[in-house]
Amino acid sequence: xxxxxxxxxxxxxxxxxxxxxxxxxxxxxxxxxxxxxxxxxxxxxxxxxxxxxxxxxxxxxxxxxxxxxxxxxxxxxxxxxxxxxxxxxxx
Numbered sequence: 001x002x003x004x005x006x007x008x009x010x011x012x013x014x015x016x017x018x019x020x021x022x023x024x025x026x027x028x029x030x031x032x033x034x035x036x037x038x039x040x041x042x043x044x045x046x047x048x049x050x051x052x053x054x055x056x057x058x059x060x061x062x063x064x065x066x067x068x069x070x071x072x073x074x075x076x077x078x079x080x081x082x083x084x085x086x087x088x089x090x091x
Contacts, residue, residue: 008064016057017070024051024081050080 028046053062053071062079065071071079 008061013061013064013068013070016054016061017065019054019056020051020065020071020079021081023054024048027051050074050078052077053079 028048031046031048062071066073066079069082072082074080
């Protein structure tokens, strides 16, 4: 580890995962609140299942969370929760 990177403690990984979940939630809410989901409609569910993780944490954090089975890599730079209750059926 370099001097400027914090140690990958369980607490640090927990904070990173919490930040990831919050960013995923906000990204979904942002998409759902767009045009087309009017106030008198039943709304629409977001199709977002993967995001780019917060850049406040180093890449090694996300690799460690994948190793622990908390996240999974989906595409180049995109990660998804392994057990996501809001993911579309069939994922």
